[in-house]
Amino acid sequence: MVTLSVNPKQVWAESSSLxxxxxxxxxxxLGEGADLNVPVMRAATLTCLPKITGSHPFAENACRLLExxxxxxxxxxxxxxxxxxxxxxxxxxxxxxxxGRRVKYEESFGNRCVLLRERGLVFDF
Numbered sequence: 001m002v003t004l005s006v007n008p009k010q011v012w013a014e015s016s017s018l019x020x021x022x023x024x025x026x027x028x029x030l031g032e033g034a035d036l037n038v039p040v041m042r043a044a045t046l047t048c049l050p051k052i053t054g055s056h057p058f059a060e061n062a063c064r065l066l067e068x069x070x071x072x073x074x075x076x077x078x079x080x081x082x083x084x085x086x087x088x089x090x091x092x093x094x095x096x097x098x099x100g101r102r103v104k105y106e107e108s109f110g111n112r113c114v115l116l117r118e119r120g121l122v123f124d125f
Contacts, residue, residue, distance in 0.1 A: 020100030022048035022063070022071075026056070026125060032089045032108040041090075044125035049099070055125075062122045071098035073105040078120040083113035090115055092123050 027034070028042040045054040048063035056062050069075040073094055090112050094105040109115040115123055 019050040021050075021097050022066075022099055024048075024054075024094050024096035024098065024103070026123065027093045028112075028123070028125070029091050029093075030089070032091060034091050034093050034106050038091070042125055057125055058121050065120060065122055066098070071101065071103060073103075073107070073119065073122070076119045076122055078118045079116050081113065081117050083111065083117055086111050088112070092119070 024046045026044045026046065027040045029035075029038045029040050031038045044056040046056040046059055046062055047053045048066065052059050052063050065076060069077070088111045089108055091106065091108040092115060094103065096103060107119075109118060
């Protein structure tokens with residue numbers, strides 16, 4: 001018989017140094033709604049904690065903006081820009097974990113310019 005001994009103080013010290021994870025996957029598709037038949041045109045990954053990584057081209061700034069919006073995609077601050085009234089709808093999704101909380105987001109916009117004006121750099125990938 002083998003007996004294992006664990007020091008509770010050591011376990012607490014190790015677990016209290018962990019960060020709640022923030023790992024997200026973003027997609028951009030042409031059309032309204034995230035229909036499974038609509039091809040995804042772009043995708044990006046973003047990890048903000050414990051270390052900023054991923055394929056998102058502006059990962060550090062995207063993490064900063066998400067932190068400022070407390071992980072709320074609808075509270076993201078967009079970019080000031082003029083957009084044409086062309087109707088070429090796009091749908092973005094975000095799926096994953098933000099600071100340990102499961103998140104899922106989907107929204108459609110009239111065109112990519114409107115997307116960036118409304119939601120900004122987080123969806124510029």
